[in-house]
Amino acid sequence: MKRIALVNQRYGLEVNGGSEYYTRLIAERLTGEFEVDVITTKALEYTTWENYYTADEEEINGVRVLRFPVEKQRAKDFNDFNGKYLREGNYNVETEAVWFEKQGPYSPAAINYIRESKDKYDAFIFVTYLYYLTVKGLPEVADKAIFIPTAHEEPFIHFKTYETFFNLPKAYVFLTDEEKALVQGLFHCENIPCRVMGTGVEVPCEPDEAGFRSKFGIDGDYIIYVGRIDEGKDCPTMFKYFLEYKKRRPESQLKLVLMGKPVCEIPKHKDIISLGFVSEEDKFSGISGAKCLILPSKFESLSISVLEAMTLSVPVIVNGICEVLKGHCIKSNGGLYYMNYFEFEGIIDYIFSHDAEYAELRKNAEAYVEKNYRWEVIMRNFSDLINKICKE
Numbered sequence: 001m002k003r004i005a006l007v008n009q010r011y012g013l014e015v016n017g018g019s020e021y022y023t024r025l026i027a028e029r030l031t032g033e034f035e036v037d038v039i040t041t042k043a044l045e046y047t048t049w050e051n052y053y054t055a056d057e058e059e060i061n062g063v064r065v066l067r068f069p070v071e072k073q074r075a076k077d078f079n080d081f082n083g084k085y086l087r088e089g090n091y092n093v094e095t096e097a098v099w100f101e102k103q104g105p106y107s108p109a110a111i112n113y114i115r116e117s118k119d120k121y122d123a124f125i126f127v128t129y130l131y132y133l134t135v136k137g138l139p140e141v142a143d144k145a146i147f148i149p150t151a152h153e154e155p156f157i158h159f160k161t162y163e164t165f166f167n168l169p170k171a172y173v174f175l176t177d178e179e180k181a182l183v184q185g186l187f188h189c190e191n192i193p194c195r196v197m198g199t200g201v202e203v204p205c206e207p208d209e210a211g212f213r214s215k216f217g218i219d220g221d222y223i224i225y226v227g228r229i230d231e232g233k234d235c236p237t238m239f240k241y242f243l244e245y246k247k248r249r250p251e252s253q254l255k256l257v258l259m260g261k262p263v264c265e266i267p268k269h270k271d272i273i274s275l276g277f278v279s280e281e282d283k284f285s286g287i288s289g290a291k292c293l294i295l296p297s298k299f300e301s302l303s304i305s306v307l308e309a310m311t312l313s314v315p316v317i318v319n320g321i322c323e324v325l326k327g328h329c330i331k332s333n334g335g336l337y338y339m340n341y342f343e344f345e346g347i348i349d350y351i352f353s354h355d356a357e358y359a360e361l362r363k364n365a366e367a368y369v370e371k372n373y374r375w376e377v378i379m380r381n382f383s384d385l386i387n388k389i390c391k392e
Contacts, residue, residue: 007137008040012060013060091159092160138169145168201310223257227260257275311366
């Protein structure tokens, strides 16, 4: 049996993050055909990288997880350092080496393990391009590396470091056609084998909308946000738009329900309900009862929460600045996108005043996921790619 390693900065059932959750879904499904290890850190929170897990090794749902300590927490001056570097725009490899160390998670022990264990594994799968473990680890095993960059248009993708870095891996997995076009357009890596295959979506439980509403005391119509509640997801703008809508539509009883760990301030308002980190059962039950799922982020490489909503026939409302999210809406006709407040307002008004069209959005959303994001197809592609890399 071939042995493979997946590398991600955080890993665990308690971890709240898109690439981390994606890594876990893939790792658990590869265990049937491969011997799977995950190389990660002992950190739980990306805002500090403080060591949280104590065990060096554990098993989670059949996957062997190897955890390495973070030697330095995220630098307190990182935000200032980052802001200054982005404003000046004089990108260079030397300063970026400092940037990656300050941002973290700084774990030389993990990099040493990757370097020293190159011959133990037939392939290494690195998930997400931005963090220390990928930037320092992938070059050590480039001839065995499958790279899943989860890239999107943002300032960091234009760092000087990446001009050579993105031509190192043996193969790519892109989550969307938009991501593939972005990466190949920026780095001219068309000669590197690649697959576009996203992630599969499945509902692990029977959603209980009534039970969810009773448990959290939610009645009436609501839209839902699922994920990290922070500035990086443009949540403050979502709050601003929702409060403006309530101000301009005082008769509206619409609520905004939030699921996820707050990293930025949430306005105090009777119709903004923050539930914090919830169970999978509560998450899917909450999504199923929502009028729509909203994702205000400008930067997404796929968005599992959008696909989870769609598989439950819940239409999505997304930020049209993000090409990937806009693409989901256009290709599926199962969601709507906005570019400013008045388009956001128009969408909310529309879904409550056009019942037939709303029903069509629901039907189209589910059909889109069923056609494009089935696990059996995605994992077959993963298996084929890994076996192809291992033979070369």
